[in-house]
Amino acid sequence: MKHSAITAKLMELLGYKTLYPPQAKALEAGVEEGHSIVVATPTASGKTFIGLIAIANRLSSDGGRAFYTTPLRSVAMEKYREFKVLESMGYSVGISIGDFSEGRVRGDAVVTTYEKLDSILRNEPEIAKSITVIVIDEIHYVGDVERGPTLESLISRILSLARRPQLVGLSATVPNAIEIAEWLGAKLVVDTWRPVPLHEGVYWGGVIKYSDGRERSVKTVSGLADVDLAIDCSSEGGQTLVFSQSRRRVVQLALRALKFADKLNFDLGIARETSERLLDSGGPRALREELSQLVARGVAYHHAGLSSEQRRLIEDAFRNRGLAVIYATPTLAAGVNLPARRVVVDEYTRFEEGVWKPISVAEYKQLAGRAGRPGLDPYGEAVIVAKPGDTVEELLEYYILGEVERVESKLRGLRGLRHMILGLVASGFTETIDGVSEVLSKTLYAFQSSSLDLRSMAERAVKDLVSWGLLEDTGGGYRATLLGYEVSKNYVDPESVPRARVYLSKLRELDELELLTLVSMMPDMTTLPVTRREEDGLINRILDLKPKLVDVIDWSNPREVRGVKVALILYDWVEEAPEDDIARRYNVGPGDVAVLVDNASWIASSLSRILPHLGAPEWVSERLRVLEGRIEHGVKQELLPLVAIPRIGRVRARRLYQAGYRTLHDLMLADPEKLLRIQGIGPSIVKTIMEFLGRSWEPTGDVGKERGRGLEKFME
Numbered sequence: 001m002k003h004s005a006i007t008a009k010l011m012e013l014l015g016y017k018t019l020y021p022p023q024a025k026a027l028e029a030g031v032e033e034g035h036s037i038v039v040a041t042p043t044a045s046g047k048t049f050i051g052l053i054a055i056a057n058r059l060s061s062d063g064g065r066a067f068y069t070t071p072l073r074s075v076a077m078e079k080y081r082e083f084k085v086l087e088s089m090g091y092s093v094g095i096s097i098g099d100f101s102e103g104r105v106r107g108d109a110v111v112t113t114y115e116k117l118d119s120i121l122r123n124e125p126e127i128a129k130s131i132t133v134i135v136i137d138e139i140h141y142v143g144d145v146e147r148g149p150t151l152e153s154l155i156s157r158i159l160s161l162a163r164r165p166q167l168v169g170l171s172a173t174v175p176n177a178i179e180i181a182e183w184l185g186a187k188l189v190v191d192t193w194r195p196v197p198l199h200e201g202v203y204w205g206g207v208i209k210y211s212d213g214r215e216r217s218v219k220t221v222s223g224l225a226d227v228d229l230a231i232d233c234s235s236e237g238g239q240t241l242v243f244s245q246s247r248r249r250v251v252q253l254a255l256r257a258l259k260f261a262d263k264l265n266f267d268l269g270i271a272r273e274t275s276e277r278l279l280d281s282g283g284p285r286a287l288r289e290e291l292s293q294l295v296a297r298g299v300a301y302h303h304a305g306l307s308s309e310q311r312r313l314i315e316d317a318f319r320n321r322g323l324a325v326i327y328a329t330p331t332l333a334a335g336v337n338l339p340a341r342r343v344v345v346d347e348y349t350r351f352e353e354g355v356w357k358p359i360s361v362a363e364y365k366q367l368a369g370r371a372g373r374p375g376l377d378p379y380g381e382a383v384i385v386a387k388p389g390d391t392v393e394e395l396l397e398y399y400i401l402g403e404v405e406r407v408e409s410k411l412r413g414l415r416g417l418r419h420m421i422l423g424l425v426a427s428g429f430t431e432t433i434d435g436v437s438e439v440l441s442k443t444l445y446a447f448q449s450s451s452l453d454l455r456s457m458a459e460r461a462v463k464d465l466v467s468w469g470l471l472e473d474t475g476g477g478y479r480a481t482l483l484g485y486e487v488s489k490n491y492v493d494p495e496s497v498p499r500a501r502v503y504l505s506k507l508r509e510l511d512e513l514e515l516l517t518l519v520s521m522m523p524d525m526t527t528l529p530v531t532r533r534e535e536d537g538l539i540n541r542i543l544d545l546k547p548k549l550v551d552v553i554d555w556s557n558p559r560e561v562r563g564v565k566v567a568l569i570l571y572d573w574v575e576e577a578p579e580d581d582i583a584r585r586y587n588v589g590p591g592d593v594a595v596l597v598d599n600a601s602w603i604a605s606s607l608s609r610i611l612p613h614l615g616a617p618e619w620v621s622e623r624l625r626v627l628e629g630r631i632e633h634g635v636k637q638e639l640l641p642l643v644a645i646p647r648i649g650r651v652r653a654r655r656l657y658q659a660g661y662r663t664l665h666d667l668m669l670a671d672p673e674k675l676l677r678i679q680g681i682g683p684s685i686v687k688t689i690m691e692f693l694g695r696s697w698e699p700t701g702d703v704g705k706e707r708g709r710g711l712e713k714f715m716e
Contacts, residue, residue, distance in 0.1 A: 003019070003027055003032065004032045004057055006032070006053075006056045006057045006060045006089075007027070007032060007053050007056070007057065009056075009089060010049075010052055010053065010056055010085070010089075013085050013088055013089075014049070014085060016049070019046075020045060020046040020049075020193065020195070021045075021191055021193045022039065022041040022045045022046055022047070022050070022189060022191040022193060023046045023049060023050055023053070025189045025191055026039060026050045026053065026189050027053070029187040029188075029189050030187065031050060031053055031054050031057075031168065032053060032054075032057045033057075034057075034058060034061070034062070034132075034133075034166045035166070035186075035187055036166050036167040036168065036184055036185060036186035036187065037050075037167075037168055037169070037181075037186050037187045037188070037189050038139065038168075038169040038170075038171075038174070038177055038180055038181040038184060038186045038187075038188050038189065039168070039169065039170050039171070039189045040171055040172070040174045040177035040188070040189070040190050041172065041189070041190070041191045041192075041193065041194075042172055042192065042193070042194040042198070042369060043172045043194070043339075043369030043370065044194060044195055044196070044337075044339065044369075044372070044374055045172075045191065045193055045194050045195065046195075047137075047170040047171075047172075048079065048082060048137075048170075050168065050170070050189075051068055051135035051137070051168055051170060052082075052083065052085070052086070054066075054133050054135060054166060054168045055068065055083075055086070055109050055133055055135065056086060056089060056091075058132045058133040058166055059086075059091055059108055059109065059132070059133075062132045063132070064130045064131060064132035064133075064165075065107075065108060065109070065110065065127065065130045065131050065132065066108065066109040066110070066131070066132060066133045066134070066135075067109075067110050067111075067112060067117055067131060067133075067134045067135070068083065068109065068110070068111045068112070068134075068135040068137065069111075069112045069113065069114055069116075069117045069134065069135070069136055069137065069154075070111070070112075070113060070114075070137040070138065071113065071114060071137070071138050071141045071144075071147055071151075071334070072113065072334065072335055073097045073113060074308075074335045074336055075137065075138075075335060075336070076095060076097050076111050076112065076113055077095070077097070078336055078337065079111050079137070080093065080095040080111040083109060083111060086108075086109050091108040091109055092106070092107045092108045092109070093107050093108070093109050093110075093111070094106045094107020094109070094110045094111070095107075095110065095111045095112070096110055096111075096112045096116050096117075096120065097111075097112060097113050097116055098116075104124065105120055105124065105127070114141070114147060114150050114151045114154060115147075115150055115491065117134075117154060118150055118153065118154045118157075118423070118491075119491045121154070121157060121423075121427065122423045122426065122427045122488055122489070122491070123427075123489055125427040125428055125429065128158075128161055129163065131158075131165045132165050132166065133165050133166040133167075133168065134158060134165050134166070134167055134168070135168040135170065136151070136155070136167065136168065136169045136170065137170050138170065138171055139151075139169035139170060139171045139174065139180065140171040140172075140173050140174045140362070140407050142155070142180075142407060142409065142410075142444055143406075143407035143408050143409070143410060144410065145410050148409070148410035148411065149410055149411045149413075149415075149416030149419070149420070150416070150419075152409060152410070152411045152416075152443055152444050152445065153411065153416065153419070153420035153423075153443070155167075155184070155442075155443075155444075156420075156439050156440070156442040156443040156444075157423075157424070157429065157439060159184070159185070159442040160429075160438065160439045160442050164185075167184050167185075167186055169181075169184060169186065172365070172366070172369050173362045173365050173366060173369075173404050174404075174407055175403055175404040175405070175406055175407070176406045176407055177190060179406075179407075179447075179448070180407060180444075182447075183444050183447045194372070195372070195374040195375075196371075196372030196373065196374055196377055196378075196379060196380045197372070197378075197379045197380070198368065198371055198372060198379070198380045198381075198382065199211075199212075199214075199379055199380070199381050199382075200368060200381075200382045200383075200400045201214075201216075201381070201382075201383050201384070201396075201400070202383070202384045202385075202386050202392045202395045202396055202400070203218070203225055203229060203344075203383050203384065203385050203386065204385075204386040204392050206218055206219075206220050206228075208229075208381075208383055209392050209396070211396055211400045211401060218232045219231075219232060221260060221263055222259075222260045224256065224257075225344075225346075225385045226242045226253055226257070226327075226344055226346050226385065227256070227257050227260050229242075229342065229344050229383060229385075230242065230257065230264065230324060230325040230342075230344070231260065231263045231264060233341055233342040233381075234263070234264045234265045234266070234324045234325070235263075235265070237265065238340070238341030238342055238377065239318065239321070239323065239324055239325065239340045239341055239342075239373075240324065240325040240326075240340055240341070240342045240343075240344060241325070241326050241328060241332070241338070241340040241342070241343050241344070241370055242325060242326070242327045242328070242344040242346050243328055243329070243330055243332075243333065243343065243344065243345050243346060243347070243367050244327065244328075244329065244346045244347045245329065245330070245347045245349070245350045245351075245359070246329070246347075246351075247303040247304075247305055247329060247589075249346070249347065250301045250302070250303055250327040250328060250329055251301050251303075251327075253301075253327045253346065254294055254299050254300065254301040254327040255290075255294070257299050257325065257327070258293075258294060258297055258299055261297035261298055261299055261324075264297075264298045264299070264324035264325065265298075265324060266298035266321060266322055266323055266324040267320065267321045267322045268298075269322075270317055270320050270321065270322025271295055271296055271297070271298055271317065271322045271323065272296055273322075274295050274313050274314070274316070274317040274322055274323075275292045275293075275295045275296035276292070277313055278291045278292045278295055278310060278313055278314075279292045281307060281309050281310050281313065282307055282309060282579070282590060283306075283307050283310065283579055283583075283589065283590030284579050284580040284582075284583040284584075284589070284590065285580055286580065286583070287306075287583065287589060287590070288310075291306075291310065291314075295314070295317060295322075295323065298322070298323055298324040298325070299323065299324065299325055299326075299327075300314045300317070300318070300323050300325075300326050300327070301326065301327045301328065302314050302315075302326050302327070302328040302329070302332050303328065303329040303331065303332075303589075303591070304329065304331050304589075304591045304592070304595070305588065305589025305590070305591045305592050306589055306590065306591045307589075307590035307591055307594060308591070308594065310590070310591075311591070314326065315336055315338050318338060318340075319338070326338075326340075330359075330363065330366070330367060332370075333366050333367045333369070333370050334366065338370065339370050339371065339372055339373045339374070339377075339380070340370060340371065340373065340380075341371065341372065341373060341376075341377045341379075341380060341381065342371065342380070342381045342382075342383060343367055343368055343370050343371040343380070343381065343382045343383070344383050344385060345364060345367055345368075345382070345383070345384045345385065346385050348364065348384060348387075348395075348399065358398075360404075360405050361398070361399055361402050361403065361404045361405055362404045362405050364384075364399045365404055367382070368382030384399060384400075408444075408448060409443065409444040409445035409447075409448055409449075411443055411444070411445040412445065414460060414461055414464065415493065415495065415523075417440075417457060417458070417460075417461040418461045418464055418465055418493075418494045418495070419493060419494060420439075421436055421458065421461050421462060421465065422465055422470055422471070422480070422484060422487065422488050422494050423488050424436060424439060425471060425478055425479065425480050425484070426480035426484055426485050426487075426488035426489070427488070431474070431477035431478055431479055432476070432477040432478070433455060433458050433459060433462065433477075433478075434455075435477075436458040436462070437454045437455045437458050440454045440457065440458060441454055462478060464494070465478075465484070465494060466478070468494060468495075468497045468498050469481055469483050469484075469497065469613075470483055470484035470487055470494055470497065471484055481613075482613055483497065483610065483613035483614070486609050486610050486613060487610060489609075490605070490606035490609060490610065491606075492522070492524055492603065492606045492610070493522070493523040493524050495523050496522050496523060496524065496606075496607075496610070497610070497614070499521060499522060499523060500518065500522070500607065500610070500611065500614060501614060503517070503518050503521055503552075504518075504611070504614065504616060506552045507552065508548070510620050510623065511546075512571065512574065512623075512627060512630075513545060513546050513549065513567065513571050514546070514549065515604070515620075515623060515624060515627055516567045516570045516571050516574075516600075516627070517549065517552070517553075517563070517564070517567040518607065519567070519570070519600050519603050519604050519607065520563040520564070520566040520567040520570065520600070521560065521563045522603050522607070524599070524603060525563065525566060525599055525600065525603055526566070526595055526596055526599045527559065527562035527563060527565070527566055528562060528565055528566060528569075528586075528588065528592065528596075529562070530558070530561050530562050530564075530565050534565065534586075534587075535555070535561055538561065538564050538565055538568060539555070541568055542564065542568075545571070565586065566596055566600075568586070569582060569586050569588065569593065569596060570596060570597075570600055570631060572585070573593065573596075573597065573631070573634045574627070574630040574631055574634060574635065574636070575636065576634065576635055576636055576639075576650060576654060579593070597631055597632065597634070600631050601628050601631045601632045604624050604625075604627050604628040604631060605624070605625070605628045607624055608621040608622075608624035608625045608628065609621070611624070626640070633649070633650055633653075634649075634650045635650045635653060635654075638657065638662070639653040639654060639657060641663055641664050642656055642657065642661075642662075642664075644664075645664075645667075645688070645689055645692045646688055646692060647684075647685055647688050648685075648688075648689070651680065652680050652681060652685065655678050655679060655680060655681070656675075656678065656681070659678050661675075664693065667689060667693060668693050668695070672686050672690060672697045675689065683699040686699075687699075
């Protein structure tokens, strides 16, 4: 098929000989010419390349800027690496996934998350005029309860631009793709083709029954469904992903499978190398040792409680065939691209709101989409393990042969509307109720609900924003107050303002624990579950640390109790408690702590700018700015100058401090050879310190040779 010279160049750079059928259909739909399209095709069918085609052709013909936006940071990082190919065509590639108040975005083509792109358009509204193409990855997230309202408001803003850019929506699971395409004013590209055929079935009693009527007997080795299915797949050279709904379950299954690891086939050399590197990774020692033991035998688990480094090591080992099976929570399927020959769905129910509920068909299809490694597997398999009380036929009918749920707008509540409207007014996009109503008319919510009173909805949201002091009535419209501008700029939920007022009226000293409590009670703060037994422990801990704080908390409010847990985790973190102690005390992993740290440092920074507008004295903002740095690095205040040095984390900084090197000036005068005597400070670290301070130093002779990187990190 004919394609442009730009597309031909992309194909050459990426080693494409021919286009996949969905890609050819996208060209027929005019993606090269700037037509907006929605692509609804299976996982691994080449959707990312369609996005690249759109970006490269638009930049070539119209210039301007291109954005590729995704739901997750991990996906954004993966796409950023893929999109570096555009640099060979003369275009700069940028990524913007950090703090919402970070500097100006750079790059002809920029990879972002939904929230970050929304923030960019608020803080740099002039950028909207230069955008020629926006690619929306996983556009079905518009129906997600958490991310959907942000994505929908972002898209409706784009649809309201006077000069509308080309829109390319990508998804593997959009049953009402026609409706989504109509909403976007786009052409629809639908195809069932995938590079590896997918066979779906249900396992029960040693037999897989496929949707096409075929059956396969699986040899019973362990009597455990997940283990026998993994051994069966491994015996034919395949790898397995086993999905369960809880972290506890995936860890239990992985440890259980270890007893039968001698039946698995994998690259022992890669497994051992990864095992050693996991021992050297950060986080609690008990977790590292458990993972290391598993991986050495070809088994691993994968969930959000692991550090990003640990997850990456496991993913790379799997790609290089150093693992036979990974037990994972569904976050793996929503994140990086990690296919396997066989996907086993161990659990198809989830405990929510006090009851067990079946997962959606869409979620099952997302998991099943990971089956089949292009170029490596002759086919992919997705197998559901039936539970007692469910028949094979029922599961086949409901999940495999059933229809995926329709994608529906989640922009129903006032929370999403307030956030959206404040951004529109503060960025100067509109200042009237009519203008706001016009943007609302471009939402999927309005498209799917023709009887809505959009003006009434807008008025209710604006009334709240005015009462909270974020907007003011100008007579003919509305404008953002200084407080409103600050809230919009920092991208925090407008409800943060009344909530902050409530806690400021209750908290008296605003020391570090009280400020961490304030941060943890904000609506944007991530929380963690709390059991009844844990709640008693939290109360006792507060009584030990700050008894007056017990009366500030509404212990009948589950959200506030979860906030207390977060505040105490952060308190131990900034007081330099060992990660092993934090993990044991609060039942969290390094990944959990990393998410809390990332979120809390952003909120602390935002509050430091917002609270002066609420009448708080400047010293409160100053404490929050210091606390932001402490949260980011997990240190007491005296270590902040030291952790500014690359590769000097909380542990090395404390050791330097205890050895008498308490300031950068102390290190400027330090003898490098003496620094080598400090535990965990090897030649490469000393060299980094010297370079940071503008000093040159090279190790002489055999200095430090016996202390390699692995030992240094292990000692830390």
